[in-house]
Amino acid sequence: MTDAKVINLESGYVDIPLRLACPLTLNVIDYDGQLWRQLERQWQEHTLKLQRLAEGATIPKGGRQVLLLVDHPQAKSIYDQLEQEAPRSHVVIVVGDTANTELMRRSMRMGAVDFLPMDYNPPELWAALARIAEQQAAMVSLAPVTVLLNGKPGSGVSFISANLAHALAASATDEKVLLVDACLQYGSLSDYFNVGNKQGSLMGALLHDHNLDGMALEGMMSKARERIDLLPSQTPSLVSPVNITAKSCAQLLYLMRYQYQQLVVDMSRGVEHWSVPILEQAEHILVVTQQSLSALRETRRVVRRLQQECGIDKDKIILLVNRYEKNKTLTVKEIEQATEVSRILVLPNDFKMVEDCTDLGKLVIEVERKHKLVRAFADIASHIAPQTDEAVSGSSWLKKLFGQH
Numbered sequence: 001m002t003d004a005k006v007i008n009l010e011s012g013y014v015d016i017p018l019r020l021a022c023p024l025t026l027n028v029i030d031y032d033g034q035l036w037r038q039l040e041r042q043w044q045e046h047t048l049k050l051q052r053l054a055e056g057a058t059i060p061k062g063g064r065q066v067l068l069l070v071d072h073p074q075a076k077s078i079y080d081q082l083e084q085e086a087p088r089s090h091v092v093i094v095v096g097d098t099a100n101t102e103l104m105r106r107s108m109r110m111g112a113v114d115f116l117p118m119d120y121n122p123p124e125l126w127a128a129l130a131r132i133a134e135q136q137a138a139m140v141s142l143a144p145v146t147v148l149l150n151g152k153p154g155s156g157v158s159f160i161s162a163n164l165a166h167a168l169a170a171s172a173t174d175e176k177v178l179l180v181d182a183c184l185q186y187g188s189l190s191d192y193f194n195v196g197n198k199q200g201s202l203m204g205a206l207l208h209d210h211n212l213d214g215m216a217l218e219g220m221m222s223k224a225r226e227r228i229d230l231l232p233s234q235t236p237s238l239v240s241p242v243n244i245t246a247k248s249c250a251q252l253l254y255l256m257r258y259q260y261q262q263l264v265v266d267m268s269r270g271v272e273h274w275s276v277p278i279l280e281q282a283e284h285i286l287v288v289t290q291q292s293l294s295a296l297r298e299t300r301r302v303v304r305r306l307q308q309e310c311g312i313d314k315d316k317i318i319l320l321v322n323r324y325e326k327n328k329t330l331t332v333k334e335i336e337q338a339t340e341v342s343r344i345l346v347l348p349n350d351f352k353m354v355e356d357c358t359d360l361g362k363l364v365i366e367v368e369r370k371h372k373l374v375r376a377f378a379d380i381a382s383h384i385a386p387q388t389d390e391a392v393s394g395s396s397w398l399k400k401l402f403g404q405h
Contacts, residue, residue, distance in 0.1 A: 019280070020047040020133035022142075023250045024064050025210075028052045031072040035095065042122055046246035046277055048129065049210075061089060063136045064254075066129065071096030071103055071118075082110040093128055095120065142257040143178075144283040146384055147265045148320075149306075151289035151299030156322045157268035158183075159354055160288060160347065162192040162224075163373070165264045166363050167381035169227045175261035179224060180231045182278065183269040184244070187233025193224040194361025195232070203234035206244045206274070209251045214259050225363070229260070250277040257281075262385065270302075271310065279310055284384045286320045286345075289335070291328045296338055303339050317341055320380070323349040345383060347376050 026048060030036045036052050043050065053059065055074075059067055059081075067090050069078060082090060083106065092112040096103045107115050114128040148157045148164070158181075165179040181187035184203055190196075200220025205212060224230040256263060265278055279285065285306065289299040299319070306312040319339060321332065324346040332344055350373060357364055364373045 019045065020130060021137035022064065022133050022140075023047045023049065023254045024066050024129060024133055024136075025049045025051055025060065025251075026066050026068055026129070027060055028068045028070070029075065029078060030068075030070040031055075031074050032070070035068075035070050046250045047133075049247055049251060059090060063091060063132075063139070065091065066132060067092045068125075069094050071100070079106050079110065091132060093125070140258055142254070143260045143263050144385070145253075145257065145263045145265060145278065145281055146284045146286065147267050147278060147282040148286045148288060149270065149302060150268045151287045151302050151319070152295040153268075155288040155290055155295065156347075156354070157288050158188050158192060158266050159358065160286075160320065160322065160377075161264055161266040161268075162189060163363050163365075163377045164380060165228050165262075166225060166365065167377040168262050168264065168385055169225070171378070171381045171385060172261070176227045176229065177262040177264060178221075178229050178231065178256055178260040180256070180263065180265045181233040182265050182267045182275055184233050184272075186269060187266070189230060189266055190222065190232045191361060192358065192363075193228075193230060195222045195224060195230060198222050198232050200231070201234040202231050203244070205231065205252050206248045209248045209255075212252065212255060214255070217255055217259060231256075244274040246274050246276050249274050253277055253281060271305075276310065279306070279312060282316060284318055285312060285316050286318050286384075287341075288320045288322050290323055291321060291325065291330045291335075293330065296330065296335060299335075300339050303341060314341065318343045318345060318384070320344075321346045323347070323351070325349050345380055347380075348372050 024047065026039075028036050028039065028050065030052065039050055059078075069075065069092060071094065082092065090111070092107075092110055093114045093116065094103070094107040094110075094112045095116045095118060096107075098104070098115070098117045104115060113132060116124055116128070146164070146168075148161050150157050161179060165177050169175065169177045179189060180202060181189040182202065187202075190198060199222050205217065205220055221229040221231060265282075267275060267278070271279060287299060287302055287306075289295050303317060303319075306317060307314060319335065319341045321335065321344060325348075332346065336342060336344055350371070353364060353367065353371060353373060356362075357367055360367070364371055364377070368374070
């Protein structure tokens with residue numbers, strides 16, 4: 001399915017999640033190195049980043065930074081440091097001899113969240129990490145992710161992504177949208193917004209995910225439009241995407257979802273090994289297709305791959321028929337029957353308008369405010385991000401005030 005292979009559950013079935021609710025970094029202090037070697041060999045889950053701390057290294061702080069401290073005579077200075085610092089300033093798991101009552105008392109004074117025996121089973125540690133991740137995820141509100149994929153190459157994902165991001169920003173005046181160009185080597189979203197001075201890139205963010213915080217991420221963004229930030233694919237670089245990992249992607253994705261209220265991801269080049277976490281966390285996956293048999297054949301393969309290879313729930317998948325014309329032979333109903341996807345949206349055809357927007361680096365609404373495509377993008381935005389009850393009631397109140405029913 002994915003490269004997210006979880007620990008070997010040697011002790012049999014244990015009812016714990018296969019993936020963490022949010023990415024964590026497990027900072028390991030293990031003087032003998034025996035436990036560290038086991039962790040490296042057993043755990044390859046992309047929501048967990050393993051990091052061995054050298055002697056004297058600064059212990060990272062933060063809810064998603066977990067310290068795994070393996071008991072050792074040389075660890076006394078670490079115990080003293082953790083006891084002196086404010087309680088719960090670190091998230092600590094201690095591994096030691098359960099018969100050592102003094103160590104257990106020290107662990108309590110350090111505010112350790114768990115104490116595991118030296119001969120613990122891997123699921124015990126994983127369950128502890130899962131609890132920590134769930135607590136951290138419950139404390140923050142993460143932005144929904146909308147991914148756009150081509151059912152057939154050249155179906156118009158980048159043009160749609162740019163205009164849909166604007167429609168989402170326009171539909172909620174207090175929300176900020178991040179548009180991510182996930183086509184690392186061939187991305188063109190910056191051209192759709194006529195952004196020349198790129199501040200940073202997705203490639204750069206993925207390569208430096210371990211050093212990024214909210215301020216650093218903000219500095220990498222290019223301002224596309226009001227309340228729309230753009231993270232372009234890459235600045236000129238010799239770095240190959242083969243160096244990018246799903247683990248880096250999962251860490252960066254969490255930070256982006258934390259900083260923004262909506263994420264739109266242009267994945268027009270298709271799914272790559274490093275981008276699987278984006279699909280897994282997406283609330284909606286829009287597969288863009290067209291009214292032709294060749295497009296339909298390829299779209300069917302993409303939909304099946306999403307479900308069978310990537311494990312995506314069919315309820316997340318929406319077909320978006322681009323360049324739609326009512327008088328074409330292939331109907332929406334036939335597309336639904338062939339793909340077995342019931343949620344289908346359409347974008348009307350206007351090749352001249354799309355060409356003008358692409359050449360000028362403008363959105364449709366900036367060329368013609370009342371164009372049919374503007375209304376269509378607004379409809380799509382309301383479908384994937386429906387108004388809250390409060391917004392709807394506010395709208396009804398305004399209509400009554402101005403006599404509109």
